[in-house]
Amino acid sequence: MNSENNRALNSVIGALVADAASMGFHWLYDQVAIKTLSNGTPEFHAANEKDYIDKGYYAHHGKKPGDYSQYGAQMIAMLDALAVHGKYEEASYIRAFRDWFDLGGKWCGYIDKPTKLTILNIHALEAQEKPLNQVGADDTQNPAISKLPPLLAIHHNDKTLNDLVESAVRVTNSNDNAVDYALASAMMIKQAIAGKTPAECVKSAKGISEVSDKAIQAAEERILKPSNEVAQELGMHCGLEASLVVTAHLLLNATSYEASIRENILCGGDNCGRAILLGAVLAACYQGTEKDIPRDWELKVSLPKSLLACQRLLFN
Template sequence: MAERHERARAMIWGALVADAASMGLHWLYDQARIAAVAGERPEFHGPDAADFEGAKGYFAHGGRTRGMQSQYGEQMLVMLRSLAATGIYDKAAYEATFRAHFGYGGAYVGYVDRATRDTLDNLAQAERTGGVEAAAFYGSDDTQLPAVAKLPPLVAAGQVDEAVSAIRVTNNSDHAEAYGRVVAAMLQAAVQGAAPAQVVQAGQTAATPEIAEGLARAVQATDQSVPAFTAQVGMACELAFGVPSVMHSLLVTGSYAEAVRQNILAGGDSCGRAIVLGAILGACYGMGGDRGIPVEWVEALTQRDEVQGLMDVCPGTGNG
């Protein structure tokens, strides 16, 4: 049980550290430019608009500084806060926490993705026309990686059965659910002690026939580098691109740091992939040592103290 507890905590750290490490170069779609401005150790490269000038990409994080989370990490923190407050996944409480953080007048200042924007608008419209129904989902018909950003705390808390509900709060889509089930299965395998190759196998087992072929490409391309495979499968925000890239990274890298670095060098939606990749390898390799999460990377997190406090009271990761 103690080992499961430590893996669950490392899953949370792993996801948030990987997201923050990737944030500065997030949505830069030029792999050569990333390598030129950040070198072989691109982690925690501070956001700089000059890095994007003349290159394919979108500079979204001008108001952020080194060590902060992207909007993906912020979404994960919303789930972590909700679990800390309620002690269990509660859809209504999660929606309320989500709206309080990202909505008008909320604490969050930064890029707002389509799924978040649509969800907030749909909830507001429901209130104006009869009220928010407890059993209804108001998420966006969106098939991008924000769908799975909130899953690591949920799985760490031992509530993987609630993954579909959590996904549909922001991404009310059958396609998003199908990929979300794959990600939840991989996270579950990792927190239970599976090795990276076994994690990939768990994800493939959970896949529907409609998405299985795309996932199989990751297993068939282990002779390629992470940047090469990601460029081939797709660098953008779609789950159909990001999940195979994560699977491939799990199979061809040997440590947390190597995987995070290669994911950043792959470009595109590096933060969207980083949440899942970092969570899994945090659980697999733990903290410190040759393969685990570098302790100095954890120290670089702007919200490290808050995360520590939330984990200490959350189910699955708490000290009680």
């Protein structure tokens, strides 16, 4: 089997598992509380609304350990779109995104701001009988990159990859900075699929844009600090100007998938938003090694059927 394609498939699985593993402490902004409540093993925690009082936002009512956050669901929407045509098509992705998040959609749970505004924009354009393109919100939060692992898994060697990334990003985040952050993130995943180390993946993303370079530089300048301190200093929130710094810092200091995903959860805040890129890069880098996704973690997650379509596209 093609080792590059194995890494590509593992990157998708790694992103999904990382999101689900992080969901129990998603948007809890108290690092001490997370460490105390988890006793050092914060993955697949059963979230308790009482733990969030005055410490964060409890978003995932009714969710249980192993479930995805809205970021994981957004990623599955891309998987579903790719399964239809075997490649990325913007119209298909918009349809799949609506199947998940529009009225009566598959998703039952929290809807973040970019997703809400995207759906409203789509309805407004339809009411005016205008074409649906670049329907996303003017926003630089983490949904901009949540669709990337499946897109990169299928198209990592495509010469028009940057155009595909921009198209996919603008479906939910029609913002130039969001596109720049996503292009840097896509480069990290691409290099991970090519077999680079986590640190090499971060360095490969330099030179893409001023905004992403600023984030990477901030991570490099703080490389000797613990990641939780970097998150405290620069932000635990959903904006890519903070989350990409923390994710890059975790990658620069990565020793294994398990250790880095745990550290990300302990950083607090939007750990699920960071988990998509972090999990994808780590799983590709460490695929087939002792540092790979723990098997018991993977078994806690119900992987989507469209992942099988992705697997067929890679290996047929």
